[in-house]
Amino acid sequence: MTDNQIIKLSELKSHCQNCSLYDLCLPMGLKTGDLDSLDNVIKRRQSINKNNFLFRLGDSLKSVYAIRSGSFKTYLINTDGNEQIVGFSLPGELLGMDAIGENQHTCTAKALETSSVCEIPFDRLESLARDIPNLQHQLFRLLSKEIQQDQNLMLLLAQMPAETRLASFLLGMSERLSKRGYAANEFNLSMSRGDIANLLGMAVETISRLLSHFQENSLLNVERKHITILDMDKLRQLANHSAVNCSNSSQVS
């Protein structure tokens, strides 16, 4: 690799236009000129180590964050002091929009692995949205999509048995990851069994047992965090043909 190429590479990495997540992230559907405006607003790259916080419940809203790599869990703290995970976030998703209502974050976002994000100061994003109708519409879309996702998760929690919940969760992860260019049938879960259990309203033991059970039935291959989906159709059947997108963060498409 020549010096020239190296320079180009670093240049590539620093603009929305050339970001590999371009069509997943906020810029989707913006015209070139508008993209430049957005580009100017974004504070690029910030690295967060595993178990560190991107923001915490109660933090005042300064920025929203586009995830470049890694993953996060977002959770509430209930009155007993326990966490309730409300979503896992993957690259290309926008995190932190929850705070707009109260001007402060209503949940905490913790890195599940070393991750990197683009920081977007919110006040500038909001004023930019007034100048770029398309961006305003995009933001409305993101928020309303998130509501839909949460509602689907509510449905799952309110009336689906454990098996359906887990199948639906795995299917959702598979779909989201495949959108990001990863294999649909083979991936690593960055979150613990406990985190999955918490999100789905079940006990860790039940998650573990179901995974073993899925493996016995040749639906999955489970090797610690590494999941291989062997029979997608069967999994879909168990999931009632509905994959939950438990992102609790905003996805464009």
Add this chain to the structure above:
Amino acid sequence: MTDNQIIKLSELKSHCQNCSLYDLCLPMGLKTGDLDSLDNVIKRRQSINKNNFLFRLGDSLKSVYAIRSGSFKTYLINTDGNEQIVGFSLPGELLGMDAIGENQHTCTAKALETSSVCEIPFDRLESLARDIPNLQHQLFRLLSKEIQQDQNLMLLLAQMPAETRLASFLLGMSERLSKRGYAANEFNLSMSRGDIANLLGMAVETISRLLSHFQENSLLNVERKHITILDMDKLRQLANHSAVNCSNSSQVS
């Protein structure tokens, strides 16, 4: 009542400025000039009979609706064809924002009783939001508030026992109704036991038993749909000091 008064009354009823829900509804925080613009956009008054639909899953997004009187339930249909209620909506709340993401409604809104709404064409609202920064911010707030509410309901569904769920639901209804000027400790539930059970992910029988139980313990007085809260503190305790706002519609404050 003189003719003159009648005329004035009808005039009163037809403008946001004079609506009794003024400070609950969308106009909150807008300046007089901006209010006039909003006023011009609103198609006033539409009456919906019990069990009729305000919109249905799949309908294309034309308008959002501000509830003037009555109440609605909003629900999804799961893959087995069963409904999953995601919220109940009361006067002063905005219904239909769910549709922005896909440009079509992702849930169905059905009147629980004869109700009346103000219809607000969405395209005009969106363009108005670009001209009125405060309105744009207001809309962002509404959407993000709804996300918060849904997340709190998720927490309830994922980790709280039946008793806490119902107590929290009743507390939420009480709080919302009292904001609307009704008594906090005495109200009518417009939805059936079955609807409550569905929202909270429980069986009708459990709802019924718990209500009887609450009554035995002098927490409540239950007479069919009419609920009187006798011991608010105790109810709060059972609810873990968290009231779910299961509005699935947007509330300003």
Add this chain to the structure above:
DNA sequence: TAGAGTCGTTGATCTAGATCAAATTGGCAA
């Protein structure tokens, strides 16, 4: 590289709340 702590798995038991069954009440159409 030993030791401690965390995470995951598996088995045994228990229980909150579902499901099934039946009686009671109320609302409403004819």
Add this chain to the structure above:
DNA sequence: TTGCCAATTTGATCTAGATCAACGACTCTA
């Protein structure tokens, strides 16, 4: 009014999945 249907209540039973318990496997630290 009567009769019917839907909603609610109450009781009896059953079960999915929680909880408790014990152990094996990884991972991090020193």
